[in-house]
Amino acid sequence: MSDTTTGAMQQFGAPSSPQGGLGPRSGLVLLYADEHAGLPGGWALTQSPTVIGRDDAVDMCIPVQSVSRRHAEIRWEGSQWLLRDLGSRNGTLLDGQRVHESPLEAGQEVRVGDVLLKYVDKHAELYAGYQLSGQMYAGAERKCRDTSLLVGGYQMDRIASDVERIAPSTLSVMLLGESGTGKEVVARELHRMSGRRGTFCAVNCAAIPGQLLESELFGYKRGAFSGAQQNKPGLVQMAHNGTLLLDEIGDMPLEAQAKLLRVLQSKEVFPLGATAPEPVDVRIVCATHRDLWRLQRDGTFREDLFARLNEYQLRLPPLRDRKEDIFMLLHTFLARHGRPELVPSFQFMLGMLNYDWPYNVRELEAAVKRCVALVEGNRLDGEHLPPQVAEAMQEYGNRRSTDRVSMDSGPSGHYDRVSATPSSRNTVPDEQQLRDLLRTHAGNVAAVGRELGKARMQIHRWMKRYNIEVDDYRG
Helix, strand or coil, rough: HHHHCCCCCCCCCCCCCCCCECCCCCCCEEEECCCCCCCEEEECCCCCEEEEEEEHHHHCCCCCCCCCCCCEEEEEEEEEEEEECCCCCCCCCCCCEEEEECHHHHHHHHEEEEEEEEEEEECHHHHHEEEECCCCCCCCCCCCCCCCCCCHHHHHHHHHHHHHHCCCCCEEEECCCCCCCCHHHHHHHHHHCCCCCCCCEEEEECCCCCCHHHHHHHHHHEEEECCCCCCCCCCHHHHCEEEHHHHHHHHHHHHHHHHHHHHHHEEEEECCCCCCCCCCCCCEEEECCCCHHHHHHHHCCCCHHHHHHHEEEEECCCCCHHHHHHHHHHHHHHCCCCCCCECCCCCHHHHHHCCCCCCCCHHHHHHHHHHHHCCCCCEHHHHHCCHHHHCCCCCCCCCCCCCCCCEECCCCCCEEEEECCCCCCCCCCHHHHHHHHHHCCCCHHHHHHHHHHCCCCHHHHHHHHHHCCCCHHHH
């Protein structure tokens, strides 16, 4: 391997597999290391095998003391990358379980020494430029030129760049993603960057009863009904020359959908009790965690309205799919809530990164607020982890994932193969079985994983394959 492809940051343009052509490449993304300041955000795989270690001469150099000089290797075999421990003193873990050799799946978390990483099957070369601190590595530049409230590395920078590009347009924007992923923050950024002179207004369509939602949106005239003592402008009118966020639009009643379609088509609003329409110029941004395609098939969401709203679409990833941002988000929230001096220990970060954050960034901020209120001193340790995070750590190191070759270290220090039970070996539920389990456990992914004998992250991968939204089964 030449000097240009050794060390911390691999050169761009190499194949994602030894057999493939040029294009997005597989690799490892940094989630956390105490000595992260000098590290890139990721390493792309450029050859097979790729040796990982702290020695300068290895292919993927991670100069951290807890990493062995030649710690592990990743090699291409058949049609997949395999991770193999090279007899390291601290072991190699995959999804919290010590392994000798195992195939890699996208999203799996790898630990070498006290360095936490995740495997990605594409764009590892793009992650490399984003350090955990928010600084850029080796001359890389952020795609979004404006200062953005969207905190994170490669994935959030790409979204912020899209927002920056489309904000000045008149396109209606549809924001998709689970609850707590930051859809309202994106909507506010769209308004801020748009240059529109009017105000930003927001309404949660699921929080207002159907009979009241129309008057909230479209307003009414004096005398329109009993108790209407004066004219009341709706949110559509209040957002004139500005931006209106319709959150959870999948819960909007059909009658209100028809009136919203009129606003979009004719740029006018017809308040209840009015004798003539009133012109309005408003940029509509809608957000939902619901499957609007399924709602259209079921006849509960208008296809013509969907076409008008879906002029540009942005999908926000759940926090479990962008754990490389947790360290930066942690510091952002500590500063926001008055304790910027708090420093997380490795054990604290290990717990925060092991947890799946089912309620996403909103849940993470709530956890940080708890720490701010309860922690004495200036260090966050394992004892300060929120209860749900500490509970998830009880499984760490004890997982038995039966859909891969897993090796555990026995008392003698030798590796012994973990045997799977016949009922769980190679079990892959079909879509209906997985939906039934999620319904039975009210969307508790960890409980579904325990029933199937699988890691939580495997359940999330199956949900992604079947396009299942976990929020549909909660609450």
